[in-house]
Amino acid sequence: MMKRLWTKLSGLVLMLCVLLPEMVLAAGEKVAAVVIVSDTRRLSGLLKWWGDLYNESHIYFALLTIVLIPVIGLCFGIVADIVMKGIGIDLESRDLAEH
Amino acid sequence: MKKFAGFITAAAMLMLVGCNEMGKVVQGRVVAFDKDAKKVTFIEDKTAIPGKPDYSILPPDVYTIPSDENEMGPAPKVGQRLKLDTDKNTITIFDMASQQIKEIPYTPVDKKEKVKKDNPLVKDKKFPIVDKNAKTIEIYSKRQELLVKLSLPEEYFAMKDETWDAGDEIRIYYKEPGKAERLMNVSKTDIFKK
Numbered sequence: 271m272m273k274r275l276w277t278k279l280s281g282l283v284l285m286l287c288v289l290l291p292e293m294v295l296a297a298g299e300k301v302a303a304v305v306i307v308s309d310t311r312r313l314s315g316l317l318k319w320w321g322d323l324y325n326e327s328h329i330y331f332a333l334l335t336i337v338l339i340p341v342i343g344l345c346f347g348i349v350a351d352i353v354m355k356g357i358g359i360d361l362e363s364r365d366l367a368e369h
Numbered sequence: 370m371k372k373f374a375g376f377i378t379a380a381a382m383l384m385l386v387g388c389n390e391m392g393k394v395v396q397g398r399v400v401a402f403d404k405d406a407k408k409v410t411f412i413e414d415k416t417a418i419p420g421k422p423d424y425s426i427l428p429p430d431v432y433t434i435p436s437d438e439n440e441m442g443p444a445p446k447v448g449q450r451l452k453l454d455t456d457k458n459t460i461t462i463f464d465m466a467s468q469q470i471k472e473i474p475y476t477p478v479d480k481k482e483k484v485k486k487d488n489p490l491v492k493d494k495k496f497p498i499v500d501k502n503a504k505t506i507e508i509y510s511k512r513q514e515l516l517v518k519l520s521l522p523e524e525y526f527a528m529k530d531e532t533w534d535a536g537d538e539i540r541i542y543y544k545e546p547g548k549a550e551r552l553m554n555v556s557k558t559d560i561f562k563k
Contacts, residue, residue, distance in 0.1 A: 305442040306560065307540040307553040310394050311417040322391040325542040325551065 392544040396555070398424050399445040399536035400463045407434045409552070411539060412451060412463055412470075420512075422538075424451040425470060429463070432541055432549045442554035448534035453510050455480055455517060460508075462532055473525065478505055479518035486511050497533040501526050506533050 310321035324331045354361060397411035413426040435441045451470065452461035461472045484490055491509045498507040504526065507518045512535075525532075537556035541549045 303439055304558060304560070305440060305551060305553050306558065307394060307542045307551050309396065309417075309419075309540060311396065319391075325394065326391055 390544070392542050392550055394540060394542055395430065396538065396540040397426075397430060398422070398451060398538055399447055400429060400449050400465070402445050402447050404444065408432065409434055409445060409539065409549075411536070414538075424463075427470065428468065430547075432543065432547055432552075434552055435549050440551045441549075442552060443557040445537035445539050445554050446534075446556070447531055448536035449532045450508070450535045453508060453513065453515065453517065455515060458519075460519070460533070465532075473521065475519040475521050477517070478520050479516075481516040483514050484509065484516045485514060490516055497530060499526070499530050499533065508533055510535065 308321040308324045310318050310325070313321055323334065351361065395413060396417070397413040399409060399411045401410035402408075408431055410429045410431050412424040412429050415423040415425050449463045449465060450460065451463055452459075454461070455477070457474075458477055459472050459474050461470060463469075464471045481490065486492070494509075496507065496509040500506070504523060505518055505520050507516070509516050537554050540553045540555050542551040543549050
């Protein structure tokens with residue numbers, strides 16, 4: 271019971287430190303927020319959509335990036351598997367080579 | 370495989386959410402800024418090529434700045450100089466009185482090239498330096514890295530000093546023309562600064 275309470279309390283303190291940096295002693299002086307608008311004037315297609323999404327909502331942009339990174343990683347992994355198979359590296363079975 | 374399908378579904382859902390009506394981007398050089406009326410006036414860049422702007426679209430665009438101050442960068446500096454051509458010895462300004470773009474020929478007095486912003490010649494100095502007695506104006510262009518001293522006919526010295534200064538470059542994201550959703554001060558934003 272006490273252990274669970276301590277875990278919850280520690281988690282809460284950690285979360286406050288992360289979410290409220292001004293409360294942490296290490297926080298520096300306040301800096302003006304940087305406002306960026308993505309220049310999509312000369313873009314078209316997917317790149318334009320990507321830039322527009324950034325301008326529309328930073329949250330959607332961040333969420334989509336979070337989702338896409340593992341998906342792209344998986345695609346690269348599959349391609350690497352295919353290439354390795356093609357050049358004769360067998361990753362699906364292994365022979366014990368201990369003597 | 371189920372996890373992978375979940376990711377794909379989440380990505381597709383986010384893409385659908387992102388398919389809301391997107392806004393547009395416009396960029397230009399500020400010639401007027403009314404902080405109280407919350408309106409910014411700028412001459413739009415025709416080329417959209419980085420480093421090779423062409424501020425020549427008239428009439429000037431007038432936009433209301435974002436109501437949320439977190440959606441706006443530093444307040445833009447105002448200036449009416451649009452172009453400084455040291456090959457043709459002309460200076461192009463936006464004339465506030467006639468609301469027209471004017472190309473004015475000048476007599477060169479001095480010109481220094483490749484003058485970076487930390488050069489002692491320009492560091493901590495406020496440009497343009499208008500000398501009404503000598504009828505000269507000293508202009509520094511950070512983008513072109515040019516320090517130019519020029520002479521103009523007397524009639525031009527009745528104009529405000531800001532006429533010879535370049536206003537800040539701003540980029541606006543909007544959905545409804547004339548109303549900025551987000552405003553970036555390109556001149557005062559260094560995305561590489563730590």
